[in-house]
Amino acid sequence: MEIKFKNITKSFGNILANKDINFSISSGKIHALLGENGAGKSTLVKILSGHYRADDGEIIVGEEKLELGSTKDSIKNGIGILAQDPLDFSNLNVLESFIVGSKNTNPFINIKGIKKNILEQFKKYKINVNPEDQIRDLSVGERQQVELIRLLFNGTKIIILDEPTNGFSLEQKQLVFEVLKSLNKVGFIIILVSHKLDEVLDLCQEATILKRGEIVSTVQLPCPSDQIIDLMFDSKFSAKANNKKENSKNSNLGSILLNFSKKPKSIQYYDQDINFPCGKTTGVIGLQGSGADQFIRDCFSGKINITIKNENSDNFIPEKYFYYTPSDRLEKGLFNELKIYEHVAISRFSDSQIIDWKKVEKKSTQLIDDFNIKGEKNTMASELSGGNQQKLMLALIPEEIGLLLMEQPTRGLDVQSASFIWRKIKTRSNSDYGSIFSTTDIEEVWAYSDYIMCFSGNSITHFSDKSEINKNEIPYLISGVNSNGK
């Protein structure tokens, strides 16, 4: 079987997301779509899955021409997408979501049978989810896993994975990759959208590289990763993180003290308080659903008491200076139908009742420039790519001193955007009260934190200065294999 893309073109407002895309994908080879954020990968696969309607061009699946912009026709042709942000029914439970998506037209549903079937699949792929659980209560990672099983369950023959592995643990990822490889052997077409080169090299045999909406090249894998990086990015990019220790200007402010006396129910916290000097960064690492993200949310919502302690006093930080960025960028961080400059007005010009739009627009242009956001001041948040949404969220944080609370700030971002975002965070974090971020990536927590906190099974398994922990211990601390950390 083969999928042919012919002259696919798609624009959002003024942004041309895909321009004259021509290439084909065949079964037998797992195909990767590579490119930096905003290169047009997600748009392209969403056109294939029918979520977006291309402005021009056609797609041919096997012998048939696909009806563009119809998810129904895409599903009929066996196309299933595992999206960056899960596209599931958050108001149903797992079992119901399987039934809703199924092609079975028999009005009498064999619920018991389906449930048994699901449980078998879950067991096979080591997914620890109860079919009765509400989908909205699952973590992003668990939702992704359930979605993949649901796609297989519905007879999907063409599986698109749109940067899904952020939510998988290492073991689950390997399991999923094994499954994908064996599916590929029996004739499934598998398309992986990713920016993680190691993943792509591990799984795929062929890669198409996109840049600014156009195809740069299709390469056979394996091939040297330098070559691919050269194709993906404009300038030669070194992936080495800038990790030189800088002295904090703000350590004389005192230290940040986290106190768990309110005992939030969702998570088991430490018995003793946690503190770290002002101006430092604490990285909270845990697998998806481990409670690391919840920890950040609890800090923001005041379920954890946060004070600044110095010799003579103990001060609360005014709520105004808690700057929070959620990992669900569109669902909890931005307003999808508001434009960039309207976001700027809400977050940066809230002091006066009457808005001076001229000033706002000037500031917006400056921020777009500063944060290298690929969009214009009247681009809607929903039209931005994930990476640019993240940049926008950071750009909206006022310059004033504050406490940064960031849930997975680089989730789903390519190396270049991620390093850009970290550069931006680091330029301000020294002069801030402090910053706390969560991540699922050990490399990231190691590269950017001064203090490291580990989460496993909704409890804190470790907290210390980075110098007091060995990088090799972290996988154990977050997988719960050895929860007392030796």
Add this chain to the structure above:
Amino acid sequence: MENKLKINLLNLSFITIKLLVTFLLISLIILLLGGSPLEVMESIIYGAFGKPQKIVKTLLIWAPIALASLALLITFSAGLWNIGIEGQIIAGSVGATIIARSALGESIASPYIQIFIGLIFGGLWGLLCGFLRVKFNVHEIFGGLGLDFVASGLIVYLIIGPWKRAGIASTSGTDIFPDASWLPTLGKYNFQIIPLILVIASFIIIFILIKYTNLGLRLRATGINPSSTSRYKINSSLYFYYAFAIAGALAGIAGVVQAAGFHHKLVPAISGGYGFLSILIVLASSRNPVITMILSFFFASMIAGGSQLQLRLDLHSSMISIILSSIVLIWLVMRSPYLNNMFNKITSRLNLEK
């Protein structure tokens, strides 16, 4: 530049086609109802604008519809379906009646006090809906509908109970307000300037509120995605209250105009169904303030002119509401994403050809 002009022209012709199709379908409906489209339309236009006193009446009908539409612009901005608007209009008219029947009713300040009290009553009735939504998580559609029923029950009780006319208890309304409690008129055609001033002032306030203030922007943000608001230190419940209070107050004023300007007494059907009509108007105008005003004026003219149908053409006057709702329905279909997509395809093709 030339291309832009082309697209604008195309845009215009697209709208013209839509209007034409709407017009044709309406004619078809009139034919089916047994009327002659041209006669009906001529009669409506004459009924609305044929004589100075007809224009005065049209403007008086327009005022409450425009006020209710402006009210709904605010609640729709905040993502709220203010079905309770009918109740808020009624609350305003009850407020007006209380003043008119009190000792204050004989004072020349009465109309202005009525407006103030009507505004408060409507606002409070609106807040009640917001309170149910925020505190008890009752969706505003159900809460609003419930409060509409309560308000219509209350008004009937007041008319046949405590405020019944001497000797008879009838649902035809209360005693006529004292002269001082009528909204003042100008000239020999009894032109009422106050409703018009209220509409224009409200329009300016709402327009500025939506376009230029933080409050308006935050209302919209809350409407789009309440779960993002906490990040921006926006208290979404507070903004729900603001929206309901402002909308209720405007609807309350509409109620005062109905009671003190139009009926000069309290009648059970005091709202005239203008609240529900305004929901259609705001939906059909895509929440654009200027289009909302134009459309509400168009609808008011239809209603004013429609009362002539029975007299001149022997058609039932309810025909006008059939025509009005058909217009909205057809117009909403015309705005459907499917048709818009088709249009976008044509324009983007033009763009690419450049």
